[in-house]
Amino acid sequence: MASRTESQTPARPKSFWLRYIFSTDHKMIGIQYFLLAVFAAFLGTALSALMRYHLVYPEAKVRWFGLLWPDGAPGGVMTPELYLSLMTMHGTIMVFFVLTTVPQSGFGNYILPLQIGAEDMAFPRLNMLSFWTTALSFAVLCAAFFVEGGAPLGGWTAYAPLSAIGGIAGPGQGIGMTLWVVSIMLFSVASLMGAINFITTLLDLRTRGMSLMRLPLTCWGWLVTAVISLFAFAVLAAAGILLLLDREAGTSFFIPAGLIVSDRILPNKGGSPLLFQHLFWFFGHPEVYIAILPGMGVISTVLSVFSRKPVFGYKAMVYALLLIGMLGFLVWGHHMFTSGMSPYSAIAFSVLTLSIGVPSAIKTFNWLGTVWRGSLQLTTSMLFALGFVSVFVAGGVTGMILGQPVLDMYFHDTYFVVGHFHMIMGVASVLAIFAGTFYWFPKMTGRMMSETLGKIHFFITFAGVYAIFMPMHLAGLAGNPRRYADFAQFDFLRDLTSLHKFITHAALLTAAAQLLFLINLVWSWRKGAKAPENPWKATTLEWALPSPPPIHNFGHESPEVVRGPCDFSVPGAPSDFLMQHEGERK
Amino acid sequence: MSVMAAGTGRRVSFTGLYAFLATVIMFFAAFTSAMVVRRGASKDWKGTPAPALLWVNTAVLALGSAAVEKARRDLRAADRRKFNIGWTMATLLGALFIVGQIVVWRQLRQSGVYLNSHPGSAFFYVGTVAHAVHLAGGWIAMLYLNVRALRLQLGPGRRTAVDVTAIYWHFLGLLWVYLLWLFQFWGNA
Numbered sequence: 001m002a003s004r005t006e007s008q009t010p011a012r013p014k015s016f017w018l019r020y021i022f023s024t025d026h027k028m029i030g031i032q033y034f035l036l037a038v039f040a041a042f043l044g045t046a047l048s049a050l051m052r053y054h055l056v057y058p059e060a061k062v063r064w065f066g067l068l069w070p071d072g073a074p075g076g077v078m079t080p081e082l083y084l085s086l087m088t089m090h091g092t093i094m095v096f097f098v099l100t101t102v103p104q105s106g107f108g109n110y111i112l113p114l115q116i117g118a119e120d121m122a123f124p125r126l127n128m129l130s131f132w133t134t135a136l137s138f139a140v141l142c143a144a145f146f147v148e149g150g151a152p153l154g155g156w157t158a159y160a161p162l163s164a165i166g167g168i169a170g171p172g173q174g175i176g177m178t179l180w181v182v183s184i185m186l187f188s189v190a191s192l193m194g195a196i197n198f199i200t201t202l203l204d205l206r207t208r209g210m211s212l213m214r215l216p217l218t219c220w221g222w223l224v225t226a227v228i229s230l231f232a233f234a235v236l237a238a239a240g241i242l243l244l245l246d247r248e249a250g251t252s253f254f255i256p257a258g259l260i261v262s263d264r265i266l267p268n269k270g271g272s273p274l275l276f277q278h279l280f281w282f283f284g285h286p287e288v289y290i291a292i293l294p295g296m297g298v299i300s301t302v303l304s305v306f307s308r309k310p311v312f313g314y315k316a317m318v319y320a321l322l323l324i325g326m327l328g329f330l331v332w333g334h335h336m337f338t339s340g341m342s343p344y345s346a347i348a349f350s351v352l353t354l355s356i357g358v359p360s361a362i363k364t365f366n367w368l369g370t371v372w373r374g375s376l377q378l379t380t381s382m383l384f385a386l387g388f389v390s391v392f393v394a395g396g397v398t399g400m401i402l403g404q405p406v407l408d409m410y411f412h413d414t415y416f417v418v419g420h421f422h423m424i425m426g427v428a429s430v431l432a433i434f435a436g437t438f439y440w441f442p443k444m445t446g447r448m449m450s451e452t453l454g455k456i457h458f459f460i461t462f463a464g465v466y467a468i469f470m471p472m473h474l475a476g477l478a479g480n481p482r483r484y485a486d487f488a489q490f491d492f493l494r495d496l497t498s499l500h501k502f503i504t505h506a507a508l509l510t511a512a513a514q515l516l517f518l519i520n521l522v523w524s525w526r527k528g529a530k531a532p533e534n535p536w537k538a539t540t541l542e543w544a545l546p547s548p549p550p551i552h553n554f555g556h557e558s559p560e561v562v563r564g565p566c567d568f569s570v571p572g573a574p575s576d577f578l579m580q581h582e583g584e585r586k
Numbered sequence: 587m588s589v590m591a592a593g594t595g596r597r598v599s600f601t602g603l604y605a606f607l608a609t610v611i612m613f614f615a616a617f618t619s620a621m622v623v624r625r626g627a628s629k630d631w632k633g634t635p636a637p638a639l640l641w642v643n644t645a646v647l648a649l650g651s652a653a654v655e656k657a658r659r660d661l662r663a664a665d666r667r668k669f670n671i672g673w674t675m676a677t678l679l680g681a682l683f684i685v686g687q688i689v690v691w692r693q694l695r696q697s698g699v700y701l702n703s704h705p706g707s708a709f710f711y712v713g714t715v716a717h718a719v720h721l722a723g724g725w726i727a728m729l730y731l732n733v734r735a736l737r738l739q740l741g742p743g744r745r746t747a748v749d750v751t752a753i754y755w756h757f758l759g760l761l762w763v764y765l766l767w768l769f770q771f772w773g774n775a
Contacts, residue, residue, distance in 0.1 A: 122598045196605040234612035250702035270628030
């Protein structure tokens with residue numbers, strides 16, 4: 001890449017297409033990712049609302065179900081197959097297009113170059129390509145709703161052999177499943193491009209004085225996540241190719257010999273379904289950290305800003321992030337305790353899994369240490385950040401239970417697991433997304449979000465997620481299996497009907513409350529109060545620019561950084577915060 | 587379009603390349619582990635004895651790498667004429683390798699070894715095709731640089747793309763040696 005001189009600084013493109021659609025500006029790409037993910041989040045939430053409704057009213061005839069899915073809901077009554085396809089699509093959309101997309105690709109793209117004083121990402125065109133590959137991947141996934149047989153049934157984990165043998169495995173396992181695999185492979189490629197861009201930008205384009213140990217913790221979150229993505233998505237892509245060949249080319253990577261499906265013996269020989277699980281979870285577990293680590297960075301920053309205190313134990317936070325990222329690659333087997341693995345392997349995976357509790361606890365205590373005796377400003381962003389800590393702990397401690405093989409034997413495939421991963425991976429990440437949105441919206445749009453609406457949204461959401469997911473743990477303790485479309489017909493589960501009704505009502509209410517966020521987003525973008533340069537009196541470099549920042553950010557005037565990222569309440573300083581480029585060089 | 591200080595662009599290109607190489611290594615590591623597990627999972631493993639042409643292709647690839655390296659050094663020494671000759675040779679050798687691989691796949695098919703014949707053949711096809719796809723990407727970059735080279739648009743002060751492509755090409759050469767070992771020695775053992 002050739003270097004340019006100042007006189008060659010390109011101006012903001014005038015054409016609509018280059019400015020808003022095929023933009024190479026990291027800020028526009030960040031917003032594109034964000035909006036794609038908001039759409040995906042509402043679609044994914046709608047699917048889960050339908051699932052919850054079906055679980056408690058399995059016999060209900062809903063006319064428009066029948067109109068939307070003539071085969072999946074004949075006469076308006078949802079079939080178990082349709083339920084499973086909704087579940088699969090809900091999981092896939094949420095994991096990939098929401099939890100992986102907003103915190104890393106959305107916020108990261110917009111904020112990262114600003115925070116390190118760079119003018120853009122290292123490879124702007126690759127960045128654009130990465131977004132449009134993600135968008136294509138989303139379109140391909142959604143196309144599965146409209147093909148013969150509908151969307152796939154196998155869950156977001158797409159376990160072989162049922163994912164590998166084609167339409168014989170059920171409606172949706174034909175073309176729908178093929179589209180799913182293609183979509184996920186496209187997503188992998190897009191994520192790899194993104195990861196290369198993030199790593200290069202962070203390593204090479206930091207402004208003068210921005211040493212690694214002066215990086216805001218958000219940047220550390222994005223860096224570690226990018227490295228994890230680089231390794232994890234490559235494995236998923238490899239698994240995807242083998243799965244696709246098993247489906248389309250008659251190979252037997254994952255399909256065992258003598259498999260009988262629908263009274264037919266399949267001709268395949270010798271494949272290993274467990275091999276798919278190993279490859280998938282080698283990606284799948286780090287994926288959990290891809291979803292949560294950028295959020296951890298956001299939370300550290302938000303808690304520090306609104307407590308007017310430095311992050312407690314900055315270095316420990318960095319090392320904890322690195323440790324979590326590393327351990328995340330060594331624990332995939334804990335998703336497979338019930339697969340018949342050797343107890344010795346299970347113990348090894350268990351010990352490693354439980355050891356993630358150490359860096360996680362370091363982070364939690366440091367968050368508490370950060371807010372302890374701070375001058376708390378309970379903005380909406382701060383409330384969501386505090387909510388994150390609460391949910392992270394609540395979801396984390398059940399991980400300590402599931403990480404033990406002997407307990408997992410009982411809980412595996414029950415609602416206990418559903419409750420656990422929704423709390424720790426889903427809700428915690430989503431609360432971090434909300435915290436980040438309220439925090440950076442003024443910078444991204446030049447307008448403030450409504451705090452009143454935001455707080456109402458927070459309290460309903462916070463209470464709502466506990467009301468939805470805590471009872472699921474109880475259902476799991478009672479032995480309630482997951483993935484069942486209708487469990488009212490089992491005697492031992494009948495007593496749980498009222499519990500499930502409660503969960504469903506809480507879920508519908510919480511889902512509806514998300515419309516408040518949508519209204520807030522749209523209204524504030526158009527009519528919100530004008531945002532000043534630094535409304536939160538924060539210290540990182542993005543707040544040294546106008547809101548929204550100009551194209552190429554600081555241009556050639558990139559400031560020199562002279563201090564760490566969270567110098568609040570510095571004794572003797574003229575105000576209670578010092579921005580990273582303010583003051584004497586240390 | 588970024589506005590960067592002099593030298594930053596070069597550093598960025600190398601970092602981007604190394605990050606990319608890391609992910610390619612990871613991809614082939616996953617592929618290898620799948621191969622090892624699949625072989626152990628069942629008794630149906632058979633090797634895929636290579637047609638003799640595969641060894642010729644290997645030699646072509648090695649020669650290509652040598653030509654790339656020679657050309658790269660010539661460019662650094664500001665000898666554009668030698669660079670152009672060397673780089674053009676490397677581009678031709680790269681094309682020859684890809685054509686050679688296509689012929690290898692045809693020969694295998696003609697002798698009745700298909701993708702779905704047995705696990706050994708499946709991994710052979712997947713591995714060699716994946717390598718060829720990565721190589722084709724590098725070859726397109728090589729061809730593009732060749733056009734620029736012949737227009738005399740490159741020089742000792744404009745050689746980052748050449749260096750990056752050269753390193754990528756050497757990497758793919760080493761990767762090929764590894765795959766060859768995996769298929770021919772480990773796979774047939």
